[in-house]
Amino acid sequence: MTESAAHRQPGERSVVVAIRDAIVRGEFVPNQRLVEADLSAQFGASRATVRAALIELTNEGLVERVQNRGARVRAVSLEEAVEISEVRMMLESLCAAKAAERISDAEVGELLELGERMQQAVAAGDVVGYSGLNQHLHRRVREISGQRTAAQVLERLRGQSVRHQFRLAMRPGRPQVSLPEHLAIIEAICAHHPAEAAEAARIHLSSVIEALKAADAEVSPLHS
């Protein structure tokens, strides 16, 4: 019954981002029921607006809706998280290659500085800061690639797997593993080497997939 954010001017479209944020930030946990009337009260919007938002979020893969039974926060299984990472592996390698072809000198400087900051964050043990830079890097690479279709798909998938991503970032030693992979991607892109950039992205996502499986095995050592 947290009435924390109940005083806003809903307007229209902000309800979507509000609910999406609540899900991504973990305020709404997986499998939690999303009753239209409740959300309507929480966000001060009409039920029709909430309904429209839920439909939109359903197509984004964040909520699940079944006929006459309401909506709930979709829980992505480990298997799905791996699938998502496999798709990301293909598309991020595509974007990395394209980015290596199209990157400008100014953007080269930007990416190199980003790499510096990531190194500093890891050295300082700033896990959440590194996680943020991580996302920033991936997003920037997508933008530089100019492949808007791939970027759109990747953005959608990121929303779905953010919970697993977060759990991964919290694993001790994980930053030390992923940092050199990220630096390799940056280096290849900045050097205008598409093939190497794609390969670096592939390696990175392969590492993510392995870490996902390992993290799950640790949480549930014997799943029966």
Place this chain on the structure above:
Amino acid sequence: MTESAAHRQPGERSVVVAIRDAIVRGEFVPNQRLVEADLSAQFGASRATVRAALIELTNEGLVERVQNRGARVRAVSLEEAVEISEVRMMLESLCAAKAAERISDAEVGELLELGERMQQAVAAGDVVGYSGLNQHLHRRVREISGQRTAAQVLERLRGQSVRHQFRLAMRPGRPQVSLPEHLAIIEAICAHHPAEAAEAARIHLSSVIEALKAADAEVSPLHS
């Protein structure tokens, strides 16, 4: 003013498929305005239902919606069609590889028979029949791969580029080019060779991209 399909009991979800079919079948042409009240009358559903359908189709990339300005059929440019094909190149190669790993003996027979039928269709000059078998093959490969995330993304992208796909299939000589590429994919998958299957899919989609550009260059030789 075609009141062709006005006698139905849509009720709820069928409105989405009705509008989607109308768009992909070409009944609604690109950039055509989609007024909620009109659709409401055409399909015998309430405006709220139509509205929900439009929101859903927006996330599928079939319609474009802007604040207080209504919805219209999204027109995918050549550039976007190429982008979509690039994404498909990555994801279909992933699915092809996975399918090569997981395919069962029964499915091997199914795919081989599909290949036979495609050869017959091309030999008989049955363009539309070949086009249908074409889509069937791609869909079946996605299903066999078991990669539901990639399959979902591919299905969405197919809806967006169906118009360009169709234009391509109509180009004289195109079936003769794509047939061996499809047969190569089938062969590699049935032989349980993931790497070769992925490569065959890549080659095929590269060919599609080239054909797209060529078709556009022919339609608008000098675009100014």
Place this chain on the structure above:
DNA sequence: CTCGACAAAATTGTCAACAAACGGAGCCGA
């Protein structure tokens, strides 16, 4: 004749209320 402002029409966004469907509690009978 063109440009700007104003008014009217059309269209979307929002809201509240009604009807239908699902889930569960409680009851009845075996």
Place this chain on the structure above:
DNA sequence: TCGGCTCCGTTTGTTGACAATTTTGTCGAG
């Protein structure tokens, strides 16, 4: 005690009407 049934509360699906916004059409001034 257990199985099935009915009734009731809750939640969604749908409808209609109202408000806000954009677009279009018109008129007058320069």
